[in-house]
Amino acid sequence: MPYPYPPPQGLPAAPRPKRKQVKMACTNCAGACKRCDDSRPCERCVKYGIADTCVDGTRKERKKGIKRGPYKRKSKFGSNEAFPTASSAPTGEASTEPTTTPAPTYPPMPESYYPYYYPHPGYPTPGHEVPQPNGEAVANGNGHPMPHPYYPLHPAVYPSYPPYSHPGPVAYAPPPAMMPPPPPPPDVNGKADDTVTAAPKSKKKRKVGEDGAPKAKKAKATNGEIANGVGPTAVGSSHTNGTAVNGVNGAADQRHAVSSA
DNA sequence: ATCATCGGACTATCAAATTG
């Protein structure tokens, strides 16, 4: 039972709701690629005792002035499927569109009904009563049953994670530029998600070797296809750090900080 | 067996292109 939301067990593949994202994840969560929430000392940070450093980074501004070329008309009836308003067709990709199903007519599909519970922005830390226990638990890598998803009533349950002392009095994330070498957690042993231990380790894994053939990464593509990518535009992942054009590592987060030996 | 790391799927946003 991955989701508390009983799918209409009738379709071969559950359409799957849609992943809801926070507008801005805190630096810790972002760096760890983990779920964050709107509350500032986000749950995760609180859980790991790093609430002090729970701050949101800065969103990069979208590039402007980039040309895009002719658009393909897609909306409208399924008539002229897609061809650049003028000029010759792109090449082939065009389309094998639906033909008789201009609108899938997705019946329900709320806007954010994900097994996650997002407290209201102005809500005083829920603290409990979380209706929808964790979403991460459903498959969080740890596979922990996760008795209590969020906000432990008893702090004792979560012993203040003993991360290395903060770099300074100010808990705000210092610009990577002036932040030389992050003190590698010497003995944080215990356990921690990514962020806390977020250290640019070097001997990581997943190298896909020189053969250049990935072992077969994920294979998930529920509704992402319709979301946007897969097609001619393969979204691509802008992160990784510098994006191709910018080249200059932004600031929000340096991604997993790795990539280079 | 459990935890940490991070590749990349998926989402949200928004400017350019197109249409009215």
Next chain:
DNA sequence: AATTTGATAGTCCGATGATA
């Protein structure tokens, strides 16, 4: 001006590997 398209920027799922 309004709408649509499509790419950028960002979040975070979940596979993969390291360790305990």
